[in-house]
Amino acid sequence: MRKELEQRLFERWPTWFNLEGEPRPTLMPFGFEHGDGWFDLVWTLCERLEAVVVAVETETGRSFHVLQVKEKFGGLRFYPNYSNDAIFALIEAAGIESIHTCEVCGGPGRRRGTSWVEIKCDEHANAS
Numbered sequence: 772m773r774k775e776l777e778q779r780l781f782e783r784w785p786t787w788f789n790l791e792g793e794p795r796p797t798l799m800p801f802g803f804e805h806g807d808g809w810f811d812l813v814w815t816l817c818e819r820l821e822a823v824v825v826a827v828e829t830e831t832g833r834s835f836h837v838l839q840v841k842e843k844f845g846g847l848r849f850y851p852n853y854s855n856d857a858i859f860a861l862i863e864a865a866g867i868e869s870i871h872t873c874e875v876c877g878g879p880g881r882r883r884g885t886s887w888v889e890i891k892c893d894e895h896a897n898a899s
């Protein structure tokens with residue numbers, strides 16, 4: 772994903788994404804390993820997670836971090852340092868939405884390709 776878009780996520784949720792971290796345990800220094808078209812989807816996921824995360828952090832005192840965000844087998848993968856049923860459900864819902872979302876433009880897309888699976892709309896499937 773483009774640096775400007777990544778920056779907006781980092782600035783909005785600065786404690787979640789550890790840019791300066793060692794590649795282990797966090798892989799966020801590699802950035803968001805997916806196309807710009809999923810920006811809105813990731814943003815919305817983070818907004819939905821926020822209330823849940825704040826409650827869990829308050830209750831447990833554990834800081835929430837996102838360790839890796841990437842595309843895998845045509846779907847969004849979003850790995851936090853811990854999860855619960857509510858967090859898991861939100862991430863899973865975003866993953867399901869991602870397989871219908873063009874990774875280039877965010878428009879309605881579907882799975883393309885056989886060996887290299889990616890989600891593209893009709894326009895971007897033909898462009899590549």
Ligand SMILES: [Zn+2]
Pocket residue numbers: 873874875876877878891892893894895
């Ligand atoms: Zn597209």
